[in-house]
Amino acid sequence: MSKAIIKASELGKYYQVGNIKTQVFNSLSFAVEEGEFVSIVGPSGAGKTTLLNTIGLLEKFQSGRLQVAGADVATMKDQQLSQLRNQYIGFIFQNFNLLPEMTVLDNVMLPLEIAGVSSAIAKEKAVYQLERMGLKGRMDHKHFLLSGGQQQRVAIARALISEPKVILADEPTGNLNSQMAMEIMKLLKEINAEGTTILMVTHDEHLSQLATRQIMLSDGNIIESQQQELASCG
Template identity: 50%
Template sequence: MTTLIKATDLMKVYTMGDSQVRALDGVSVEIGSGEFVAIMGASGSGKSTLMNVLGCLDRPTAGSYALASHEVSRLNRKMLASVRNKLIGFVFQSFNLLPRTTAVDNVSLPLLYAGVYGREAERRAVAALETVGLGKRLDHKPSELSGGQQQRVAIARALITEPRLILADEPTGNLDSRTTLEIMALFQSLGARGITIVFVTHEPEIAQFASRLIVMRDGKVIADKKQTPAVADPDADAHAAAPLKLVASAGGAA
């Protein structure tokens, strides 16, 4: 297993008036390719700040961060944007889809900034939507999709640039329990394909689907352990779409 993320002694200090807040206080973490990692912690524990730094949205005050062997902690805004575009896919709690825009157009959005246009962009968007089981909802707008479907469009958007890393911030925070299972099953199947997934949650029952659990408090990592992931099977007590079932069992085998 190759190392994808190697963060050493990350510090992030916010100055608020006279007082200094250490959002990250010496965090070191190493994550290999294909790992499915959950970060847990109470609010204010620094887990969101860690996600922002890992996602190249923010730069650490001190420490080093190598993503896919590239030192990215001192890059400028333009280069960080390029790194985000090529190496990282984001999934948000509130989906962040463009309103009144079709699923295909939403999914192909990152390609616009990667220099892929037209027919090729559309072909890849359709393929990404098929991967998340939305091959029949290509031209639907967000308002015509359920919450779970919207999140799957967002995941397809994160996948389209074929990133090494997917970062998800409370990806199931706005979803009901059954849809949550579907999304987790989808993540597990992506993990089986070698994509590294790191997600933040505050619910232990969601974190149990990950293969590794990092717990944070007061800007420090207080626990970091591998675990046997629970199998996310939305069909445990009901019938569901066939592809998801396959996905779920594949995730379970990993």
């Protein structure tokens, strides 16, 4: 029986600049079960990326409750949050967020090296992930010499190297053409089929249909959460 790896209860967040308070989302309540592939959709400004960053422990919230892997986030200090994030969560970004001065291999090794893993073990795991992504011959390249699709594969390899339970993907196909986008979606579906939970923000309605469930946000509120039939990447 699956269980919730992410659970939000009346989650609220706002930004305050001087006397101006901007509410991002209000009293959001939802759960994500282990092994789900959930797409988060909605118009620009709906709070999609902010919600993803909050779930990823990159941004704090002001009210309600958030649990990640059973841990109550609100009661944790920054170091504990960092440890929880490093242990359970991997990130994939629209702009790849790869370091230009580093090789592809070094970029993928970086999370493990930051975590204190030896270079030898980090390299072994990075090589495995990059080979899995079909990038065996590109490891010594700088990422800007690769195509957009290849760069996103590097970013996926980096996200997977710590063997996270959850992947948070923010518009992972936003900078790719339609063919490359479908290739990345096929990879994400394969990763999900292996048991990794995925939450993906996307503006692409067709790609959102490839997830097993869709959460729709509007003006900081969930207006719809529905199961979907499994679709093929074609």
